Amino acid sequence: MSSVDTSARTFNLKSWLAEHGVDRLLFLLVPAFLAMLAFFIYPTIYGTYLSFHPMEAKSGALGNYRSFFGDTYMRNSIWNTFRIALPVSLINVFAAVPLAVRLRHRVRGKRTINTLLVIPMSLGTVLIAEGLSAYLAPNGWFNRTLLAAGIIDQPLQLLHNFWGVIISLLITGFPFAFLLTLSYISGINPKMEEAASTLGATSWQRFRYITFPLLTPGLAITFCLNFVLAFSVFPSANLLGNPAGDSHVLAVAAAQAIVNNYDYSMASAISVITGAFELAVVALVLVMRSRLYSGSTSGGKG
């Protein structure tokens, strides 16, 4: 049917784009794309390039990687990071679920709880680490309260070790996980639970068979975002952990490579390694997610 000779008409950019399925509004993305290019894509490529050019040129392109994986102390930083990031993101996500289930309806004090949860997010990790380093100290509020209540008779050692980092990441990561989970759960049509209840399902069965399966894809995303945040932990590992010992995480290792040895190339290699592990975990979670139902949760005619 398209036998009309279009070449006879004068060229019109607007209709040419429309015919080729290009939405002109997409051009509005150009500034954002340029910013991405300048501040993310180029540094990533440059960092990767740098990591293959070690300070000591004779060690070859893989020299940095060889020395990283060859050094037990450095290699352990991978394990140290996982040991912090995995449990923290799992706890954050699974603790967020019951709270979000409770707060998805109109509940008294919902605003107060939401505000309380959002504050740690807005304060930033450094400020929270600072505050915790006083609060969790052996003579800090936390230990003194427990001592006074007679729950413990020795101050708990919560600073400059694994636990300090964990606690701080729970405080900063939980609100984030909660708010995401709440928005996912609010998208599930409450009529579905009502339908399940008229079919005889108790509140636990309704959660188990209806709400949870519909929520899982959202939880997978929440987990990934939380994991990425926790995996690049730096301020709290330094301030509350033991950056030379069990909280010698990848970010700390990279920073030390720069600060102690002026070795940008090694730091780049460590960053690449960090990124690779993050991507591997996120990819694994997303592959598992794709096997689940992930369509509309609003019910009714979609």
Add this chain to the structure above:
Amino acid sequence: MALSNLSLTIGNGEFVALLGPSGCGKSTALNCLAGLLPLTGGSIFLDDRRIDTLPPERRDFGMVFQNYALFPHLTVRQNIGFGLKIKKVAKSEIERRVTAAINLVQLSLHADKHPSQLSGGQQQRVAIARAIVIEPQVVLMDEPLSNLDAKLRHEMRSEIKRLHRELGLTTVYVTHDQEEALSLADRLVVLHDGKVQQIGTPEDVYMNPVNSFVADFMGYRNLISMDLLAGGSAGNYSLRAPGLELTASNLFSGSAAGKVRVAIRPEDLFIENTSGNSISCTVKSVEYQGKDFAVEVSTAQGITLHLRTPKKLEVGQSTNLTVASDRVLVYPDSDA
């Protein structure tokens, strides 16, 4: 939405329709029955067992929701089998009953699809099958057809009627569509502002609405303020309005000499010269509606009347209407 003084005894196998405009409390009543809304007073009994204190999952009522509320992550088969699985019915038994239910609602070709792959009418069938497969004591339906187009609505209406006839399930059906209620129900409950207006058979409610609200809702489009003259007797009550005189056979309770409201159905006004009241008027507008015309006329004194007629009238033409005196319904003015 508040609901007051709804007292109703429903017989086994009966089909009861709660009918009323939106906001009248009919969905509230249904949700209270299902246990999805708490009662602030009163009680509900199933046979001799008090059930209003039970949570919805222990009432044994099947419910069909307006938006179907199908489980999007489960197939048609799993959706229908959900209630049986929860009740821990044996696998082979679930298989048998679900297959029977799927055949009953004619979805055997779609048993393994997900709800999003089905049309609205098919989703509605799944919702109905899911509610009846558990063989509930009572089936509750909350405007189940209001999201379907006109043709499908008619089909599903016959389907619901057929299922009710075949299974004999006690059904409470909520709707704002009087035609739907009239064609499905054994008994109608007309609600307005949370109060019961009338309970009766479809014929009863349609032919003899007890007040002007029910009359208006059941399609008595002509509601006229008139004066009832004193001294009438059964079969012969005289009504007056400027330029209009009518005779009514009966009065509804509460009507007394003085201001009254008169209701006449468009279908009860005829152009042919039959016996009864006669009204002379002028045609104001004619709407073609397929099988007949909807005509608006006006008397010399400006009283507007609506009627339906197969005869083609011209705008501006004068005509004479008749209405039988037993189809002139008289209500007290206060309950407008």
